[in-house]
Amino acid sequence: MPIHENLTVDTPVADWLNPQELMTDPYPSYARLREAGDVVYAPALQSYLVPRYTALRETQLHPELFSVRSSDVNTMMERAFGGNRPMLRKDDPEHAVERQAINPTLRPRQIAQTWSPRFAQTVEHWIDHLLEVGPENADLNRDFAAPVASQNLIDLIGFPSEVHVDSLRRWSTDFIDGLSNVMSDPDIWARCDASRAEVNAVLDELIPHLRRHPDASITSHLLEVNLPEDVVRTNVMLTISGGMNEPQHMITNMVWALSTHPDQQRTVRAGEVSWGDAFEEVVRWVSPIGMAPREATADIEWFDAKIPQGATVGLLFASANRDDSVFPRADELDVTRNARGHLGFGTGVHQCAGRWAAKNAVGEVAVPRLYERIGSLMVDDSRQVSWQGWFFRGLTALPVTWD
Amino acid sequence: MVKISFHHRDGSLDVLNVDDGTSVMRAAVTSGIAGIVGECGGQAMCATCHIYVREEYLDVLPPVRHDEEEMLDCTTEPRDERRSRLACQLSAGRDFEAIEVDVPATQF
Numbered sequence: 409m410p411i412h413e414n415l416t417v418d419t420p421v422a423d424w425l426n427p428q429e430l431m432t433d434p435y436p437s438y439a440r441l442r443e444a445g446d447v448v449y450a451p452a453l454q455s456y457l458v459p460r461y462t463a464l465r466e467t468q469l470h471p472e473l474f475s476v477r478s479s480d481v482n483t484m485m486e487r488a489f490g491g492n493r494p495m496l497r498k499d500d501p502e503h504a505v506e507r508q509a510i511n512p513t514l515r516p517r518q519i520a521q522t523w524s525p526r527f528a529q530t531v532e533h534w535i536d537h538l539l540e541v542g543p544e545n546a547d548l549n550r551d552f553a554a555p556v557a558s559q560n561l562i563d564l565i566g567f568p569s570e571v572h573v574d575s576l577r578r579w580s581t582d583f584i585d586g587l588s589n590v591m592s593d594p595d596i597w598a599r600c601d602a603s604r605a606e607v608n609a610v611l612d613e614l615i616p617h618l619r620r621h622p623d624a625s626i627t628s629h630l631l632e633v634n635l636p637e638d639v640v641r642t643n644v645m646l647t648i649s650g651g652m653n654e655p656q657h658m659i660t661n662m663v664w665a666l667s668t669h670p671d672q673q674r675t676v677r678a679g680e681v682s683w684g685d686a687f688e689e690v691v692r693w694v695s696p697i698g699m700a701p702r703e704a705t706a707d708i709e710w711f712d713a714k715i716p717q718g719a720t721v722g723l724l725f726a727s728a729n730r731d732d733s734v735f736p737r738a739d740e741l742d743v744t745r746n747a748r749g750h751l752g753f754g755t756g757v758h759q760c761a762g763r764w765a766a767k768n769a770v771g772e773v774a775v776p777r778l779y780e781r782i783g784s785l786m787v788d789d790s791r792q793v794s795w796q797g798w799f800f801r802g803l804t805a806l807p808v809t810w811d
Numbered sequence: 812m813v814k815i816s817f818h819h820r821d822g823s824l825d826v827l828n829v830d831d832g833t834s835v836m837r838a839a840v841t842s843g844i845a846g847i848v849g850e851c852g853g854q855a856m857c858a859t860c861h862i863y864v865r866e867e868y869l870d871v872l873p874p875v876r877h878d879e880e881e882m883l884d885c886t887t888e889p890r891d892e893r894r895s896r897l898a899c900q901l902s903a904g905r906d907f908e909a910i911e912v913d914v915p916a917t918q919f
Contacts, residue, residue: 469840469852504854511856517881748887748919749848757852764856 419713420445425452434698434798435739438727446711447721455701455722456715461731461751463711464723467702468756471499473710474702474721476758488586488600490608492638494646500757506643507761509633510626516764522624523564527769530559531777539782543809546788549660550805552778557656560769564762565647566618566625567610579603580652583645584800607648611641651762654696657802658687658770663778664806665690665741667787672743677779686743687771691729692750693741698726698798700754725751726801784811813903816911817844818865831904835912836860839898846914853899858885859918860898865911869893873906888915 422444430437438459441448446463447456458464467474482497495506512518538552546552558573558580567576586600611627615637618628626647630640666673666686676686702721707714715721729750730738736745753760760766778785787793791807812828815838819825829838839847839860848859855878864872875883879900883890894913901907 508854511854512878515856515878515881516885746919749850755850755852757854759851759856761856 419456419715420448422448422450422457423452425450427452430798431796433795434726434801435730438724438730439739441724442727442731445713447713447715449713450722453720453722455720456704456713457699457722457724459724459727461728461734464725464728464751465755467710467721468723468751468754468758471756473705473708475499475705476503476702478701478703478720484587484589487597488583488589488604489642489645490604492642494642496646496650496758503757505633506630506635506639507757509635510629510643510761513624513626513629514761514765516768518624519764519768523560523765524768524773526563527560527773528777530556530563531774534559535778535781543788543811546808548663548806548808549656549803552774553656553659553806556659556769556774557652560655560765561648561651564626564651564765565644566614566623566627568614571610575606576648577652579607580648583649584653587649588799604645607645608641611644615640653800653802654760655762655766655770657696657800658691658766659774660803660806661694661696662687662690662770662775663785663808664787664793664803665693666775667785669741669743672741676743681743683771683776684767685747687767687775688750689741689743689745689747691752692735692747693729694801695726695729695750695752696800696802697752697754698801699724700758723754725754726798782810786810813907814909815839815903817847818911818913819846820914820916829903833903835862835898835901835903835910837899838903844914846916846918847898848918849899851899855879855882855897855900858882858887858897861886861888861890861915861918862896862898863891863894863913863915864896864901865913866894868907868910868912871907872896872901876900886915887917887919 422441425437441457441459446460447458450457458467476497476499482493485497486493495503534552534556538546541551554577555573558576562571562576582599582603585596589596618631622628622632627644630643675681676683700723702723704715704717704719704721706717729752732738753763785808788807788809792805794805796804813831815827815829815835817825825844827838827842834853836847836849836853840849850859851857879897882897883895
């Protein structure tokens with residue numbers, strides 16, 4: 409697909425961009441992309457990348473030019489979810505019907521009243537577990553962040569308590585692997601199909617129950633607006649795919665960020681900066697979602713670049729959040745800055761539906777409670793910390809210790 | 812066309828003439844009016860299109876619905892019980908024939 413041959417000389421080309429380097433540490437490449445321009449063509453990704461803040465925000469605010477209905481992505485998403493496309497891959501007005509169904513249970517007041525007490529119970533349970541594992545062996549990702557994120561998601565989608573945190577994690581991983589199965593690896597499809605069957609088996613029992621006994625869950629809200637059942641199922645699978653890794657990564661990101669910046673940790677723990685503000689700054693500084701794809705609906709002249717119809721456009725959230733023209737000294741963590749307006753959750757109608765749930769569950773419950781109960785919690789430098797990914801980026805291991 | 816006037820803190824004024832059905836937020840964001848963000852795209856999931864409607868235009872407006880009510884508690888500049896609205900929830904033609912609003916100093 410040599411779409412770059414149609415370009416004028418105006419569009420900068422990042423022929424140096426190396427996906428392997430992105431996987432290890434994307435931030436040096438992001439800095440170079442921001443220097444190159446508002447829209448930069450990357451041959452290695454066959455995509456037009458949008459690395460700066462203002463252009464990215466503008467791009468996301470024009471779904472009529474940059475649609476989420478990308479054909480390549482959708483083919484995989486429909487395959488992964490059993491034939492249907494979830495709301496993330498629909499434009500308005502089609503998307504709005506499904507999105508508005510779940511919004512009422514995800515606004516701040518409902519989060520505080522209904523969900524926060526449950527998030528708090530879960531956190532107590534898994535801090536107990538972390539303490540049992542002990543300061544020699546504890547891995548905050550494995551022993552706390554992953555099960556907490558999983559249980560919170562089980563609760564939010566209204567799945568029964570018999571569903572184990574490890575099952576939901578596995579489903580989420582299998583779906584995500586399926587969504588990015590560009591090589592059509594049969595083993596990945598087999599895992600994805602098996603997980604879809606398990607999720608469908610839970611929904612076979614849950615859906616009739618929720619029709620009789622509606623509750624605050626996302627699944628129940630999707631049913632209440634009379635969406636076809638297959639649409640409900642697909643959106644539950646989307647939620648399982650998209651609602652697990654990011655809160656998990658934000659728990660470990662925050663503890664890692666505060667451990668490596670002890671002065672700022674003191675500032676937050678002394679109450680001089682709210683936990684919520686610290687959460688927003690860490691989302692900006694190390695954003696769990698690095699990129700989201702769009703597809704150009706026409707030949708477009710956009711910020712001094714020419715983008716051909718059908719081209720993939722990559723919105724580089726993690727890069728835009730390091731744009732110095734919007735966030736001075738953007739490469740530095742600074743919990744005292746006002747980080748709101750960052751693009752870690754995206755912007756526009758596809759802004760993350762779970763942004764208030766995540767802020768509460770991670771920023772106002774899990775992490776503050778960790779420090780309340782384990783005051784000397786710190787990264788264990790004698791063991792290996794590891795990061796992975798750029799599309800989705802997070803810590804795969806965060807050894808922690810305490811006195 | 813419906814006239815929307817945005818009064819800024821520094822005394823400056825932006826006036827837009829928009830088509831029926833355009834929300835105050837959409838009109839502002841599309842025209843690059845400073846001080847209106849509209850982070851969630853108009854679904855009352857954020858409070859970054861907060862405006863203060865001028866007194867003389869309040870009477871004709873539809874009442875604040877539950878979702879808007881909830882998000883108005885999350886504005887960065889203090890909520891005014893009478894005048895605060897989310898610009899995404901007010902639609903030209905449907906909700907008003909002309910409107911003047913004050914833009915808060917900040918949305919974050």
